[in-house]
Amino acid sequence: MKSILDENISLKHEKDENGIKITVLSSFDEPLFLPLINEDITLILNPHVSLKLLEKEISSNQRKYILKEGATLKHNFLILNAEHEENREIEIEKNATWEVGYGDFSYSSYHSIMHCYLKGEGAMGSFHLASLARNDAKKIFDINFTHEVSLTESIMENYGVIRDEASLSFIGIGHIKRGAKKAKAKQATKIMVFDKKCNASASPILKIDENDVLASHAAAEGRINEEHLFYLMSRGLKEEEAKKIITLGYLNPILPFMFDDEIKKEVESIILERM
């Protein structure tokens, strides 16, 4: 996979005291990746440009993404090590789409803050996260969508599995501003808890200042389903193996949003390995 920082006729790189600015001038078929670099980065997708971007590293620097009219960013995160707090801001203009498959399987504590602004009619943000927290990791995902204008849509689906003494929080606000008529916002959060000392909190909220909207919200926290475990074990699967398979089943709703078969396979094998 090529780096988005490399020279390419479809990319324009600029650097000033505010960090690096990358403008994507025309569409890419092949996915690119953004390597770890200690600079603030602003990524701009020009109108109607589409890009698939993979990020595997978390930087403490600011990341900003601007999707111009009609642009599409398919964005994948596959996080195996995270030590920093990440801070990302996304601006989505008219008819542009941000589609995210986010797999977080790091062992360490981690705080992710995302603010996504739906700024033009027809703007769409679709965010799908699977997170596995183990040992004594404390993870917080603070994912926010702001609907500024009419006919904008956001989907946020967060799935989590916690083991040992780890803690996992899904927070954030889906905000539909006054005047954002016919906006649609969907939040679904599910956390499965394995052990007694785990700490789960699934508490994203919707804040709606407009009447003419379609909004749905669902949050659930629970233990592994005893019937499921019994069923698999009654067919000979060892407890650990059954739990792994159930976990994989629990986290794999993000797979359709991973754009590459290689990445899908990697996600599956990491879940099995890290459980």
Added chain:
Amino acid sequence: MKTLTINNLHVAVEGKEILKGVNLTLHAGESIALLGPNGHGKSTLLSVIMGHPKYQITEGTILLDGENVSKMKVDERSKKGLFLAMQYPSEVPGVVNIDFLKAAMNAHRDTPIKLFEFYKEMENASKKMSIPMDMATRYLNEGFSGGEKKRNEILQMLLLKPSLAMLDEIDSGLDVDALGMVSEAIKEMQDESRAFLVVSHYARLYHLIHPTRAVVMINGKIVLDGDPSLIERIDHEGYEWIQEELGIQIKKDEVNMNSTSIGTCAIKESLNKEGKK
């Protein structure tokens, strides 16, 4: 397995005693029909033998060829040849049927099954159960119809070749053709090395698979243990005669109207259950 011996088995769920001293011995080569009114403990017995964590054995033993089964983990019981086709098979979201079946088969072998061999067996068993191969790539039982779930249970039995197959109302929800397929599958597996313990409310299935013995469970105990002619008698006369002949009172499902905690839906449900009889 040669023999499964259940001795004075008492079982409670959430503090309520369901099985109240079950005595039953099964031998390889037998096919036993287990009958009894609704709610008298048939599924409980099968689930306890398989090791469902919901049930507590408060007294008595289950021995498999002399070994204490209640000490074994659920997967160990499966590896010893026990199999339970459940009355209500779980839907397990996200778990792909075929991956699960392969994992289950591998659990019963020392070396992983070759892909080619696995597909051959799958194809074979799917054909027998008339399960389209594309169902194998769906999530385990999720969205399967009642009959499809039951057929998927028998498919698993065919793949795992248990030595004691416990089938809990495997005929419920099956259409005529599917009932034919399921009973063919059972018949094909009946031999001297295996035992079947089959729960059903209908003589029809039993007519197809020819049990060698029939036992009746009432009030959490086996009260009759005899030849298959019991099936005919119960089919024609119900259970009332047992009350008179044995001088026992058959307990009806209790519908506890005073309980506020179960709510109206639960009451409706149990009333419906009552009405089914």
